[in-house]
Amino acid sequence: MSAKLLFDRRALLKGGAAAGGALALAPMFPAWARTGSPGIAPTLPILSGEDIHLxxxxxxxxVGGRTGRAITMNGVLPAPLIRLREGQNVRIHVENALEDEDTSIHWHGFILPFQMDGVPGISFPGILPKTTFTYEFPVVQNGTYWYHSHSGLQEQQGHYGPIIIDPKGADPVAYDREHVIVLSDWTFLHPHTVIAKLKQQGGYFNRQKQTLLSGSMSAEERLMWGKMRMDPTDISDVTGSTYTYLVNGHGPEENWTGLFRPGERVRLRFINASAMTIFNVRIPGLPMTIVQADGQNVRPVETDEFQISVAETYDAIVTPTEDKAFTLLAESIDRSGMVRATLAPRMGMSAPVPPLRQRPTLSMKDMGMGGMDHAAMGHGAGAGQTMTGMDHGSTQATGQSADQGMSMSHNMRDKSLVPPNVKVGVGVDSIAPMPVDRTGDRPLGLENEPHRVLTYHDLRPLTPFWDKRAPTRSVDIHLTGNMERFMWSFDGKKLNEGAEPIRFARNERARVNLINNSMMSHPIHIHGHFFEVVTGMPGGNPIKHTVNVMPGGKVSFDLTADAPGDWAFHCHLLFHMHAGMMNVVKIRPLDDGTRGDGE
Incomplete structure (x- = not known):
């Protein structure tokens, strides 16, 4: 991708990108439709050209023998694959045929004028029932992206689909065949019912916790966690107790299949379009070479497993050389369920499906105590030390008493640790006392896997970020919440309760520090921008639009605020955003030099 073209806002906002003709697509389309399991779903359409209708x-x-009510686009779930080409103009006409609901589409990861970004109440009014809205913008980037509703909780009901933008020149990634892999979660409960249950009881869907705790913890450890009013198994708000996990709209029993010929380089374009589920992805017996993250090409790095947070995308190359099937596994982060698919030379083939692995539990580091000197505390454990003692030694074995553990946990409730910009109330039940940068940590639950596991430190851009300036100021944003009451916010303030917008001067270079004061992961997404995740690793920082902030951790990214307008900034866990973990980024002045907002 041309960094100059990707980030040349003035050319973009003036419509300076050259108009593209009708898209001449290569005959090698993504094979997810034509190789899907027969009888399960119709052939999913591929839409292209300058005028697209949804x-x-x-x-x-x-799915799974049951029928529910979904919100779809053009009658399919996921929505049709939209295939564009860098340098073209596109008009996408969206008809709202819902009886009594507004709708919208956000073009996730796109660089476009903010009026086309598709967020009701921030960048446009939304699409009223029985009306059509036309999105029109030049396509100034390439890679793997997706689109979804930003209205209510429609995304949970099936309102999402994939996008591929082919480069205008040669693709630096060589491949013989490709498959789009859209991961998602489906529940037969209405999403408003789901969030009502979470409001009543934060751990409502955590159905395995009692069995797990009683079998793996000592009485002393259970007492310690109980007094802390924390649950070491509270990793996912919504779990496999209600979710069916999907690949391209297919459930685990339906075995979506993608074909290959032995020896081919197969490009797998992974998109996590879930509402709430972070997945761990692996293909037993088949290494994956990561070549792209969030639509940005990276230096190829081989791995055996990666975690894909909600709203992230990863492209991987696999080269199966044997005439046999391989199982593609996407396991939910809390291991309450999985979805499997198959890569095979012929339809009807399958490979063994490994059982769910042992469920992970939270650790001292996940409580924001990763900065403590473990050796000085007398338990000499590594940074990944858990408190359950399941595989890593109990508190007694490490020399740490339950009283010591509870004393340290009380630091999480010490309100004197709260900086002035954080509003403390019932919506903030913990403050991480010593959050640390965890971008180089193996993801939760994968700390002790014997094979290779991808981290953000492995992602080095193929083309360095275009803006080489050092940041001129630093902005701290605390990720706050009350897990039991299911209240989520930035700096203790919800968007709908008077949170002040986050303001940047146009073309300002700033460092944004995301500090996770909760014990849950949060995939944080900013609209209309890419940023550099600060890792300090040689070879450049990852360029992303969504970054997962691990429990009790922090992530810093450098942002060039070169897109004037109002942009959504939020956690991409849908129910967290809905509960209040969202804000507006305002970048001024606008193109005409005005503030544009009455200020």
Whole structure:
């Protein structure tokens, strides 16, 4: 991708990108439609060209022998694959055929004028029932992206789909065949019912906790966690107790299949379009070479497993040389469920499906105590030390008493640790006393896997970020919440309760520090921008639009605020955003030099 073209805002906002003709697509389309399991879903359409039409409507959706009510586009779930080409102009006409709901589409990861970004109440009014809205913008980037509703909780009901933008020149990634892998979560409960249950009881869907705790913890450890009013198994708010996990709309029993010929380089374009589920992805017996993250090409890095947070995308190359099937596994981060698919030379083949691995539990580091000197505390454990003693030694074995553990946990409730910009109330039940940068840590639950596991430190851009300036100021944003009451916010303030916008001067270079004061992961997304995740590693920082902030950890990214307008900034866990973990980024002045907001 041309960094100059990708980030030349003035050319973009003036419509300076050259108009593209009708898209001449290569015959090698993504094979997810034509190689899917027969009888499960119709052939999913591929839409391209300068004029694209989408119709949003309620439709029945069947998976696992049950039928529910979905919100689909053009009658399919996921929505049609939109295939564009860098340098073209596109007009996307979206008809709202819902009876009594507004709708919208956000083009996730796109560089475009903010009026086309698709967030009701921030960048446009939304699309009223029985009306059509036309999005029109030049396509100034390439890579793997996706699109989804930003209205209510429609995303949970199936309102999402994949996008591929082909480069205008030669693709630096060589491959013979490709498959789009859209991961998602589906529940037959209405999403408003789901969030009502979470409001009543934060751990409502955590159905395995009692069995796990009683079997793996000593009485002393259970007492310690109980007095801390924390649950070491509270990793996912919504779990496999209600979710069916999907690959391209197919459930685990339906075995979506992607074909290959032995010896081919197969490009797998992974998109996590889930509402709430972070996945761990692996293909037993088949290494994956990561070549792209969030649509940005990276230096190829081989791995055996990676975690894909909600709203992230990863492209991987696999080269199966044997005439046999391979199982593609996407396991939920809390291991309450999984979805499997198959890569095979012929339809009807399958490979063994490994059982779910042992469920992970939270650690001292996940409580924001990763900066403590473990040796000085007398337990000499590594940074990944858990408190359950399941595989890493109990508190007694490490020399740490339950009283010591509770004393340290009380630091999480010490309000004197709260900086002035954080509002403390019932919506903030913990403050991480010593959050640390965890971008180089193996993801939660994968700390002790014997094989290779991808981290953000492995992602080095193929083309360095275009802006080489040092940041001129630093902005701290605390990720805050009350897990039991299911209240989520930035700096203790919800968007709908008077949170002040986050303001940047146009073309300002700033360092944003995300500090996670909760014990849950949060994938944080900013609209209309890419940023550099600060890792300090040689070879350049990862360039992303969404970054996962691990529990009790912090992530810093350098942002060039070169897109004037109002942009959404939020946690991409849908129910966290809905509960209040969202704000508006305002970048001024606008193109005409004005503030544009009455200020």
């Amino acid at each position: 119709k949003v409507a309620h439709m029945p959706f069947k």
